[in-house]
Amino acid sequence: MEAPSFCASIRKRPDWAPVVRALLQSSTPRWKEKLLQSHDVAMPFPPMNGGPKPPVLRAILLCPHDVGTVSTRQRIERLYHLDGGQHMAIVLFMKESRSGCASASLMELQLDLIKGREMPIITVSSLDAMPTTLSAFHRQLFTAGGGKKAPPALSLLPYCSGGERLSEHTVNILGEITTGMKDLSAKATSAQGQQQLVEYLDAEAEQAINFWKGEFIVN
Numbered sequence: 316m317e318a319p320s321f322c323a324s325i326r327k328r329p330d331w332a333p334v335v336r337a338l339l340q341s342s343t344p345r346w347k348e349k350l351l352q353s354h355d356v357a358m359p360f361p362p363m364n365g366g367p368k369p370p371v372l373r374a375i376l377l378c379p380h381d382v383g384t385v386s387t388r389q390r391i392e393r394l395y396h397l398d399g400g401q402h403m404a405i406v407l408f409m410k411e412s413r414s415g416c417a418s419a420s421l422m423e424l425q426l427d428l429i430k431g432r433e434m435p436i437i438t439v440s441s442l443d444a445m446p447t448t449l450s451a452f453h454r455q456l457f458t459a460g461g462g463k464k465a466p467p468a469l470s471l472l473p474y475c476s477g478g479e480r481l482s483e484h485t486v487n488i489l490g491e492i493t494t495g496m497k498d499l500s501a502k503a504t505s506a507q508g509q510q511q512l513v514e515y516l517d518a519e520a521e522q523a524i525n526f527w528k529g530e531f532i533v534n
Contacts, residue, residue, distance in 0.1 A: 321335070
C-alpha cells in the first residue's frame with residue numbers, strides 16, 4: 316500500500332509545524348513529506364485484489380483562528396470537489412487561545428458545513444496525538460467500506476448547550492425528536508417546543524434551550 320503523506324507547507328505554519336516531528340517518527344504507518352496542492356494530508360486506502368486504484372483520504376488541517384475565513388471556506392470547497400464529496404475530512408486542533416474558545420470555533424465550523432459542504436471533522440487536543448487519531452479514522456472508514464461523507468449534525472449536538480457539554484443520552488434523544496439543527500433551533504425558541512424539550516430532556520433541557528438564546532442562527 317502506498318505510504319501516507321503530508322504537505323511540506325505544514326512546516327511554515329507555526330501552529331502545525333510541531334506535528335511534523337510526530338508524523339516522521341510514526342512507524343505504523345510511515346509518513347512521507349510531499350508537496351500537496353489542495354490539502355495537507357493524503358492517506359491511500361489499501362488496494363483491492365484486481366480492483367481499480369484505491370481512493371485516498373484527503374484532509375486539511377485547521378486551527379480555531381482559521382475557521383470562518385474566506386481562504387478556509389475556499390479550501391473546504393476545493394477539498395469537497397476533489398473526489399465528489401467523498402474520502403475527505405477536516406482536522407481541527409482544539410487549541411485554546413486568548414482570542415477565542417476552541418469549542419466555539421468547532422461550533423462555527425460545524426454550522427458552516429451544515430449550511431454548505433458536509434464532511435467529517437476530526438478534533439485533536441494535542442499535536443502528538445494527531446497521527447494516531449487520523450490513522451484510527453482512516454481505518455474506521457476503510458472498515459465501513461470507503462469513507463463516504465458523514466453529516467456532522469449528530470456530532471454537533473453535544474455542543475448545543477448553554478452550560479456543560481450535553482450527555483450522550485441527551486444527544487441520542489435530541490437525534491430522535493428533531494429532524495436537524497434547524498428543527499432543534501425552532502423547538503428551543505418556541506414555547507411549545509421548549510415544553511417538549513423539558514418533557515424529554517429533564518434536567519438538561521435548560522442547557523439546550525439556553526444555548527439557542529445566543530447568537531447562533533441556522534438558516
